[in-house]
Amino acid sequence: MVNLEASAPARTESAALATPAAPRAPRDLGQVLRYLVVGGWNTAFGYGVFAGLTYLFTDHIPYPYMAANALGSVIAITVAFFGYKLFVFKTEGNYLREYLRVYVVYGASSLLSLALLPLFVALVHLAVANEGAVPYIAQAFTTPLVVLISFVGHQRFSFKP
Numbered sequence: 001m002v003n004l005e006a007s008a009p010a011r012t013e014s015a016a017l018a019t020p021a022a023p024r025a026p027r028d029l030g031q032v033l034r035y036l037v038v039g040g041w042n043t044a045f046g047y048g049v050f051a052g053l054t055y056l057f058t059d060h061i062p063y064p065y066m067a068a069n070a071l072g073s074v075i076a077i078t079v080a081f082f083g084y085k086l087f088v089f090k091t092e093g094n095y096l097r098e099y100l101r102v103y104v105v106y107g108a109s110s111l112l113s114l115a116l117l118p119l120f121v122a123l124v125h126l127a128v129a130n131e132g133a134v135p136y137i138a139q140a141f142t143t144p145l146v147v148l149i150s151f152v153g154h155q156r157f158s159f160k161p
Contacts, residue, residue, distance in 0.1 A: 034088045035154075038088050042083060043147060045079055046073070047139065047143060050068050050069060050072040050139055051068075052068075053067070065121070069139070078099075084159060088159075101159075106146075108149065109146040112149065117135075120138035
């Protein structure tokens with residue numbers, strides 16, 4: 001006769017080892033919601049700064065949208081840092097370290113945006129007759145890429161304890 005009780009724990013342990021772990025739920029749903037709100041605000045703010053600077057620089061410097069993108073990124077990164085630090089992640093201290101990390105994440109995504117912007121300007125120029133609208137539309141196409149890269153970077157690097 002086989003003793004089923006003695007062999008049951010062994011099967012349970014091996015079954016537990018073979019069962020994949022369940023996906024982790026967000027630890028703090030409020031934090032995720034705050035991230036979306038601050039990120040949405042910062043995206044709109046950054047785009048507004050870009051649009052305003054492009055308007056101001058047009059007819060004064062060559063490739064005004066490139067200068068607007070670079071300067072606007074510096075301003076938007078700083079605003080984003082304070083939003084994420086004070087309202088989303090609510091970390092204390094480490095201002096310089098976290099600011100530099102945020103800058104690395106946004107800097108990388110902004111460099112990608114800066115590199116892709118001329119390509120998107122050329123592509124949009126083929127489809128849009130209004131010459132003045134082209135850089136604004138092209139920048140709108142780079143925005144989702146920046147948002148996605150930034151989210152992953154902040155989540156895994158900028159405000160990681």
